[in-house]
Amino acid sequence: MTARPSLIVHGGAGELSEGDDPEGVRQLAGCSTAxxxxxxxxxxxxxxxxxxxxxxxxxxxDPLFNxxxxxxxxxxxxxxxxxxxxxxxxxxxxxxxxxxxxxxxxLARRVMERTPHVFLVAGGAEEFAVECGIEKLPPGALVTxxxxxxxxxxxxxxxxxxxGGTVGCVARDAGxxxxxxxxxxxxLLKRRGRVGDSAVIGVGTYADDLAGAASCTGAGEAFxxxxxxxxxxxxxxxxxxxxxxxxxxxxxxxxxxxDGGLICVDAAxxxxxxxxxxxxxxxxxxxxxxxxxxxxxx
Amino acid sequence: MTARPSLIVHGGAGELSEGDDPEGVRQLAGCSTAxxxxxxxxxxxxxxxxxxxxxxxxxxxDPLFNxxxxxxxxxxxxxxxxxxxxxxxxxxxxxxxxxxxxxxxxLARRVMERTPHVFLVAGGAEEFAVECGIEKLPPGALVTxxxxxxxxxxxxxxxxxxxGGTVGCVARDAGxxxxxxxxxxxxLLKRRGRVGDSAVIGVGTYADDLAGAASCTGAGEAFxxxxxxxxxxxxxxxxxxxxxxxxxxxxxxxxxxxDGGLICVDAAxxxxxxxxxxxxxxxxxxxxxxxxxxxxxx
Numbered sequence: 001m002t003a004r005p006s007l008i009v010h011g012g013a014g015e016l017s018e019g020d021d022p023e024g025v026r027q028l029a030g031c032s033t034a035x036x037x038x039x040x041x042x043x044x045x046x047x048x049x050x051x052x053x054x055x056x057x058x059x060x061x062d063p064l065f066n067x068x069x070x071x072x073x074x075x076x077x078x079x080x081x082x083x084x085x086x087x088x089x090x091x092x093x094x095x096x097x098x099x100x101x102x103x104x105x106x107l108a109r110r111v112m113e114r115t116p117h118v119f120l121v122a123g124g125a126e127e128f129a130v131e132c133g134i135e136k137l138p139p140g141a142l143v144t145x146x147x148x149x150x151x152x153x154x155x156x157x158x159x160x161x162x163x164g165g166t167v168g169c170v171a172r173d174a175g176x177x178x179x180x181x182x183x184x185x186x187x188l189l190k191r192r193g194r195v196g197d198s199a200v201i202g203v204g205t206y207a208d209d210l211a212g213a214a215s216c217t218g219a220g221e222a223f224x225x226x227x228x229x230x231x232x233x234x235x236x237x238x239x240x241x242x243x244x245x246x247x248x249x250x251x252x253x254x255x256x257x258x259d260g261g262l263i264c265v266d267a268a269x270x271x272x273x274x275x276x277x278x279x280x281x282x283x284x285x286x287x288x289x290x291x292x293x294x295x296x297x298x
Numbered sequence: 299m300t301a302r303p304s305l306i307v308h309g310g311a312g313e314l315s316e317g318d319d320p321e322g323v324r325q326l327a328g329c330s331t332a333x334x335x336x337x338x339x340x341x342x343x344x345x346x347x348x349x350x351x352x353x354x355x356x357x358x359x360d361p362l363f364n365x366x367x368x369x370x371x372x373x374x375x376x377x378x379x380x381x382x383x384x385x386x387x388x389x390x391x392x393x394x395x396x397x398x399x400x401x402x403x404x405l406a407r408r409v410m411e412r413t414p415h416v417f418l419v420a421g422g423a424e425e426f427a428v429e430c431g432i433e434k435l436p437p438g439a440l441v442t443x444x445x446x447x448x449x450x451x452x453x454x455x456x457x458x459x460x461x462g463g464t465v466g467c468v469a470r471d472a473g474x475x476x477x478x479x480x481x482x483x484x485x486l487l488k489r490r491g492r493v494g495d496s497a498v499i500g501v502g503t504y505a506d507d508l509a510g511a512a513s514c515t516g517a518g519e520a521f522x523x524x525x526x527x528x529x530x531x532x533x534x535x536x537x538x539x540x541x542x543x544x545x546x547x548x549x550x551x552x553x554x555x556x557d558g559g560l561i562c563v564d565a566a567x568x569x570x571x572x573x574x575x576x577x578x579x580x581x582x583x584x585x586x587x588x589x590x591x592x593x594x595x596x
Contacts, residue, residue: 090523090554096394096493097419116485117492118522121395122420124491187414193422194415195394202500202525224416225388227500227528256388 218260
């Protein structure tokens with residue numbers, strides 16, 4: 001079977017604030033670059049999981065996004081990253097509270113491929129990274145000057161605005177398989193040891209070749225109660241188009257008092273998204289190889 | 299509204315092995331004791347969450363069960379506990395890879411009550427326990443002689459049999475609210491840093507006052523793919539009796555190549571369970587205050 005590949009990425013749902021317009025332009029460019037890098041994998045016949053990892057790596061390496069380099073800081077002023085991925089054949093991997101790894105999404109993939117487990121956290125996950133030959137970064141390596149300044153202000157004001165900025169990608173490859181990948185630095189001023197909802201299989205990330213894949217961005221109990229990513233995939237399984245599936249999940253999340261956004265691809269390769277925050281940078285390349293992107297609501 | 303309270307506990311799904319019959323008798327007694335302790339809370343007008351925590355504490359403190367004292371050991375020979383709970387009003391808390399806390403379920407509750415987060419792990423979770431005034435145990439405090447011996451044999455044979463033994467409780471109180479709580483030492487010979495599926499909200503634990511609550515026991519991707527606890531609650535929402543909901547989830551889990559067990563209570567206070575392993579110790583007190591228990595299949 002040869003399907004036409006497609007892919008969509010997001011750079012996190014959040015609120016608008018001063019300076020967001022120029023940042024929005026840069027985030028759009030970052031998302032488009034990531035989407036093209038992922039799509040290039042698909043165009044060459046690569047798998048959906050490879051494509052999703054490549055795209056999320058791009059976003060992790062871009063200091064504009066709250067994942068990998070440029071992640072938000074904990075109340076102690078450190079970076080602690082969460083990431084998860086799932087292949088539509090049911091394999092999954094996730095890491096939480098990882099401080100010493102440049103690309104947490106790559107480590108999540110190693111957990112999936114090289115352990116009998118799904119989820120490794122903190123020191124144990126960092127040890128595993130070393131065993132895998134992944135470079136161990138010194139403390140502070142992922143902290144950007146801009147994020148340090150934001151952290152200083154938040155500490156001074158004792159208020160943690162919602163940081164947004166989780167990144168993710170969902171893709172379908174030419175073999176008809178789907179995958180989802182999500183990575184985040186989590187909430188600004190979070191406690192040490194806090195694992196975010198976005199990087200939990202079923203909540204932030206889910207994929208099933210027979211239905212589709214989803215990657216979510218949003219904070220709090222509402223996404224957990226809604227089992228957001230799984231719910232989006234179930235909506236597609238029951239026939240909803242990806243945009244419609246996203247809207248249904250957002251309605252469910254709102255009922256539970258939350259907001260955020262998500263991206264979806266269905267088993268037929270249609271891509272879609274939805275968000276009910278003021279912004280969610282996203283970029284996609286659909287099965288007709290048409291590119292699209294956006295920052296605020298249409 | 300005054301409802302008749304009810305509650306069911308489980309001591310983990312697993313295989314039968316030599317010596318299991320006397321152990322089964324002891325596990326049954328342990329489950330009955332925990333069920334009665336939890337039910338006493340309900341009888342006095344206490345909440346479902348309080349009752350579930352009391353019952354799970356009992357099982358954590360009983361060295362027969364793989365949770366708290368008597369937990370299985372990691373490949374490094376240490377105890378690392380996971381626990382999660384959810385109240386039917388949507389509040390949830392979870393901890394992972396906690397080594398220094400006697401009752402991980404109590405710590406999960408503190409996460410729910412005293413932080414804006416849902417999930418804390420490893421050192422950060424242990425720090426939080428100290429802030430809450432919870433006694434910090436010395437290394438090895440939760441290791442029993444029997445488990446050390448089991449670990450030695452497993453290391454010698456380089457094989458980790460499925461350890462089973464996750465514990466859980468679901469309850470409905472006189473106010474009609476439901477709750478679920480789950481606690482586990484995880485897999486024997488697991489890697490340091492491994493968080494088990496059983497203690498993830500939606501997979502191992504889920505509760506919704508409008509539908510019911512579930513606590514699962516079983517290993518592997520199959521429970522994750524099935525989002526087992528959430529699926530059980532959704533089955534009850536759509537009208538399935540608790541036993542039937544459990545069977546539907548097990549069928550789903552089998553399709554994904556796994557096995558295990560779960561306990562359920564629906565919004566009407568009916569309790570039920572299911573397992574497709576050889577054994578799952580369980581005990582319940584239903585809305586008519588009738589007690590029941592079992593170890594192997596009926």
